Amino acid sequence: MLTSNSPGALxxxxxxxxxxxxxxxxxxxVEPGSRVLDVGCGDGELLQLLSETRDVDGRGIEISRDGxxxxxxxxxxxxxxxxxxxxxxxxxxxxxxxxxxxxxQATRRPRWVxxxxxxxxxxxxxxxxxxxHWRIRGQLVWYGRMPVTRNLPVSWYDTPNIHFCTIRDFVDxxxxxxxxxxxxxAFGPSGVRVRFDAPWWFWNLFGExxxxxxxRKG
Amino acid sequence: xxxxxxxxGDKASRAEIIRREADEPRSLLVxxxxxxxxxxxxxxxxxxxxxxxxxxGELNAERSNxxxxxxxxxxxxxxxxxxxxTGKPGWWDSMIGPGLPIDTDRFFIICAxxxxxxxxTTGPASKNEVTGELYGLTFPVVTIxxxxxxxxxxxxxxxxDQLLSVIGGSMGGMQVLQWAVTYPExxxxxxxxxxxxxxxxxxxxxxxxxRQAVMADPDWRNGKYHAxxxxxxxxxxxxxxxxxxxxxxxxxLHRKFGxxxxxxxxxxxxxxxxxxxENYLRYQGSSxxxxxxxxxxxxxxxxxxxxxxxxxxGDVLANAFRNLKARVCMVSFTSDWLFPTEEAREIVHAxxxxxxxxxxxxxxxxxxxDAFLLxxxxxxxxxxxxxxxxxxxxxxxxxx
Numbered sequence: 001m002l003t004s005n006s007p008g009a010l011x012x013x014x015x016x017x018x019x020x021x022x023x024x025x026x027x028x029x030v031e032p033g034s035r036v037l038d039v040g041c042g043d044g045e046l047l048q049l050l051s052e053t054r055d056v057d058g059r060g061i062e063i064s065r066d067g068x069x070x071x072x073x074x075x076x077x078x079x080x081x082x083x084x085x086x087x088x089x090x091x092x093x094x095x096x097x098x099x100x101x102x103x104x105q106a107t108r109r110p111r112w113v114x115x116x117x118x119x120x121x122x123x124x125x126x127x128x129x130x131x132x133h134w135r136i137r138g139q140l141v142w143y144g145r146m147p148v149t150r151n152l153p154v155s156w157y158d159t160p161n162i163h164f165c166t167i168r169d170f171v172d173x174x175x176x177x178x179x180x181x182x183x184x185x186a187f188g189p190s191g192v193r194v195r196f197d198a199p200w201w202f203w204n205l206f207g208e209x210x211x212x213x214x215x216r217k218g
Numbered sequence: 219x220x221x222x223x224x225x226x227g228d229k230a231s232r233a234e235i236i237r238r239e240a241d242e243p244r245s246l247l248v249x250x251x252x253x254x255x256x257x258x259x260x261x262x263x264x265x266x267x268x269x270x271x272x273x274x275g276e277l278n279a280e281r282s283n284x285x286x287x288x289x290x291x292x293x294x295x296x297x298x299x300x301x302x303x304t305g306k307p308g309w310w311d312s313m314i315g316p317g318l319p320i321d322t323d324r325f326f327i328i329c330a331x332x333x334x335x336x337x338x339t340t341g342p343a344s345k346n347e348v349t350g351e352l353y354g355l356t357f358p359v360v361t362i363x364x365x366x367x368x369x370x371x372x373x374x375x376x377x378x379d380q381l382l383s384v385i386g387g388s389m390g391g392m393q394v395l396q397w398a399v400t401y402p403e404x405x406x407x408x409x410x411x412x413x414x415x416x417x418x419x420x421x422x423x424x425x426x427x428x429r430q431a432v433m434a435d436p437d438w439r440n441g442k443y444h445a446x447x448x449x450x451x452x453x454x455x456x457x458x459x460x461x462x463x464x465x466x467x468x469x470x471l472h473r474k475f476g477x478x479x480x481x482x483x484x485x486x487x488x489x490x491x492x493x494x495x496e497n498y499l500r501y502q503g504s505s506x507x508x509x510x511x512x513x514x515x516x517x518x519x520x521x522x523x524x525x526x527x528x529x530x531x532g533d534v535l536a537n538a539f540r541n542l543k544a545r546v547c548m549v550s551f552t553s554d555w556l557f558p559t560e561e562a563r564e565i566v567h568a569x570x571x572x573x574x575x576x577x578x579x580x581x582x583x584x585x586x587x588d589a590f591l592l593x594x595x596x597x598x599x600x601x602x603x604x605x606x607x608x609x610x611x612x613x614x615x616x617x618x
Contacts, residue, residue, distance in 0.1 A: 057575070065580060072547060072577045073599045075607020079548075079566050079578035089567045 019049050021191035022127050025211045026101055029125055029183060030054050034096035037061070037121065039083045039113070040103030044071035047078070059095075061086060084108045087116035095121040104128045105161040111173065118179060118216055127211040130186065132166030132204040150189070151208060167204040174214060183213040233449050235303060236336060236511050237352075241345050243338025244302040245270040245295055245331070248375050256333075256368065259361040259524075266347050269372050270338025271330035274298050274314065275322040277378070283614045284378045285320060285605075286369060287329040288386030288393035291518055292458075292510060294337040297329040298322070303509045312593055319602035324609065324616045325382065330372055332365045332393075334518050336511035339368070342441070343511040354513060355441035362389070362525045366396045370404065380404050383608055385601070387411035387590035388557065389518070392525050395565065398574075399527055402542040407608040409601065411549045412590045414561035415535055415568070416526040421556060424464055425519040428457030432512050441513050454512045455503030462502045467553040467586035471495060528568075535568035542569070545611075547577040547604040549590075549597060556587040577604065 019027075023046045030036060032054045038047050041060030044067070050056045060078035062068045071078035083100075084107055098121030100113070105128055107113045117124045129151050130136075139147040146156040154161075165173070167186060174181055186194040186207025194207045203210070249268040250256070256264040272295045277284060287297050287310065294301075298308040298315060314320040314327060331339035334357070342357040349356075373381070384405050386394045391413025398408050417425075432438055435453025439446045463471075475495040479485065482492065491497040528535040546569055550562035559580050569576040581596045583589045590597065 059570075059575065065582060068577075069579050069581070069596055069600060072579050073603030075603050075610070077545065077575040077577045079570070079576060080580055081578075089570060091571055094570075094573065 019045065021187060022209050022211060023049055023101065025185050025187070026099060026125055026127055027053060029211070029213045030056060030097055030099075032056070035059075035094070037090070037095045037098045039087070039098060039100050039117065040106070041071065041076075041078055041101075042067050044074050044076045044078060046099065046101050047071070047076050048074060051076070083113050087113065087120060090116075090120045092119055093122060097121055097123050097125055099125045099127075101125075101127045102129070105164050107163060110163045110165070111177070114173070114177060118177070118214065122215065123182070124179075124214040125211065126170070126214065127209060128165065128170065129161075130167045130204065130207050130210050131164040132168060133208045134205050135208070137205075167207055167210045168200050170210065170212065171200055174212070178217050179214045180217050181212060182215055184210065186210045232451075232508055233444065233447075236509070237343060237444060239303060239338060240336050240341065240343035240511065241338075243270040243331070245272055245338050247271075247338060248372060250371060254371065256364070256371075258358050258364050260358045262358045264340065264358070267333070267340035267368065268338070268344075269330050269333075269340075269368055271295050271328060271372060272297065272299060273329075274327040275325050277326040277376075278615055280615065281378055282380075282382060282612055283324060283609070283616070284326045284328060284373075284376075284381050286373070286381050286384045286397075287314070287320070287327060288369070288384065288390035289329060289332065290386070290388040290390045291461075291522065292506065292515075293390070294335060295329045295331045295339075296337070298327070301509070304505070309591065313598065313601065319598045319605065320385070321605075324614070325605075328372070328376070330369055332389075332518065332521075333368045334360045334365070334514060334521060336514040341511070342513035342517055343444070352444050354444070357513070357517065359520055359524075360517060361521050362392045362396050363400060363530075365521065366393050366400055369393070369397075370401055373404070380406055382612060382614060383407040383409060383605060385409040385411070386413075388413055388587065389522050391557075392522065395527055396525075398542050398544060398546065399530070399538045402539075402544065405544045406612055407545045407547070407604070409547050409549070409604060410565070411597075412551055412554050412557045412562075412587055414557050415528060415538075415565050417522050417524075418561070422523045424461065424556075425523055427460050428519060429516050431456040431460065432516060435512075438512065441516075443512065449507075450512045451504075451507040454507045454510065454515060455500075457515060458506040458510075459499040459503040462499060464556045465586055465588040467555065467584055469553060469584035470586050473584065474498075535564065536571035539569050539572035539574055542572060542574045545575045545577075545604075545608060547579070547600065549578075549600060550580045551585070551587070551589040551594075552580060552582045553584045554587040554589065 036056045036058045038060040041062050047058045061081045068080040098117040136147040186203040194203050251266050297310045316323045331337040334341040336343040342353045346353050384394050384397045391410035394408050394410040432453040435450035437448035438450035478494045480494045480497040485492045527538045531537040548562050550559040566578040
């Protein structure tokens with residue numbers, strides 16, 4: 001029998017994997033019992049977390065066939081589709097929250113996608129990797145190379161991420177779209193939050209990832 | 219259950235067996251009399267009719283674990299038992315059974331022969347109780363909605379208010395969608411596979427070819443072949459051959475047969491079945507006519523042609539699903555050109571617009587439309603996951 005000291009213990013027993021920090025941050029922004037659309041929901045990890053911990057009525061859109069089939073097999077309501085084209089098919093105000101988790105940078109038209117999300121949902125939650133983080137800046141400045149990090153492990157020629165932005169870029173876009181930032185969270189590599197009262201430039205330098213809760217003004 | 223095998227070429231006994239199965243099927247049977255006439259979309263009434271059906275598994279005490287399987291054009295109620303006419307296994311034996319995605323240990327599964335069919339539910343091959351003669355072409359044209367109405371009557375008879383799920387592929391999928399529109403409160407979930415909200419012009423065209431092949435057979439005798447002791451088996455076989463091509467794909471046909479010759483080294487420069495694919499189609503045609511009534515084929519293809527859910531709701535499909543609360547899982551196949559993915563997507567968009575909880579998965583396969591009947595592990599996983607989630611949500615307990 002395996003003891004907890006033996007090297008095989010962790011893999012032999014299916015220890016439930018702790019959910020990713022960014023997903024927990026997103027989930028904490030969602031009121032229990034609401035209607036949620038997760039755009040680019042992948043294998044459904046966030047949707048499952050939301051339905052288990054927040055009792056939401058969750059839906060998802062996912063571009064990859066494998067992701068969709070995994071979601072459906074988990075009993076999640078997910079359809080195969082492309083955020084860049086299919087969001088128009090949703091009527092106004094259908095959801096309490098529309099979530100874009102780690103997907104913004106992979107869309108062809110991030111601004112349009114955001115506008116559509118703000119139309120479909122009463123609130124919008126966006127999480128994205130911050131391209132202004134000091135490590136990323138450092139790779140460009142010191143090595144003169146496109147950054148490859150733990151969160152962004154794919155080389156420039158293979159990455160699906162085509163529209164990177166920094167936290168400050170994103171804040172600028174929310175101003176252009178005239179949306180209200182209800183909450184924002186930035187956190188570093190180990191999931192430690194960047195100081196709440198710090199200015200944007202500070203977040204932009206030390207936040208590896210950011211999560212924004214947005215709503216329409218008025 | 220005894221199994222009658224029909225010797226090839228024994229036309230009289232073949233016709234006789236199809237005839238007997240139409241009126242006295244080796245199936246469970248419920249008869250509805252004059253107290254419950256069936257009002258048809260065509261504007262006429264069937265004063266009495268019967269439904270032949272099969273069940274598998276046990277209904278639990280709460281009556282919450284019932285699943286209705288809807289069969290396709292040439293299918294029947296023998297979804298998970300040896301077929302009484304052909305002796306072949308049930309047509310969805312890979313999907314339904316103990317421990318399988320549609321689990322007979324957990325669920326009570328019902329499958330009924332459709333209205334207009336020829337395996338025991340009233341259709342053109344049945345005897346008209348009023349005249350004492352076979353219906354033939356005097357049978358009224360029926361619709362998918364009429365079929366679903368008879369299934370609802372069967373559920374009333376079985377004392378089931380709400381189905382845990384209604385599942386079907388192709389024309390079975392049309393019935394599933396019709397359930398979602400006509401009886402939204404009677405289904406907890408729905409799983410339409412490889413289907414569409416309306417029959418396309420191309421599909422109507424293929425059906426017309428099939429019907430014309432049947433009617434061009436001199437043995438069809440204006441539909442009175444039973445009375446005249448003939449059988450339009452050549453016309454029906456041609457119809458089946460043409461239709462069968464549409465159920466497959468170019469890639470699947472190529473993979474299976476290529477240009478390979480049948481039991482010969484060189485072409486004969488004649489019109490024998492030189493190619494394996496010809497031989498295969500001839501076999502499909504001849505085995506089909508052994509179990510199917512030609513008039514039934516006309517009526518059921520017609521029912522599919524008339525199917526247009528949006529048409530019933532001001533051409534706005536989303537309006538059709540306005541009252542639907544059930545969870546829906548739509549499945550399509552990449553190589554299905556009869557019911558292509560775009561048509562499935564239209565349904566998904568409409569369901570989304572109507573606010574119904576919908577999932578949609580497209581499965582990659584080269585097997586064409588028929589993929590829903592074949593060994594597709596991804597389809598099995600999806601059906602299993604979807605039904606599990608629905609049963610969990612509804613708090614379904616197994617019967618024992």
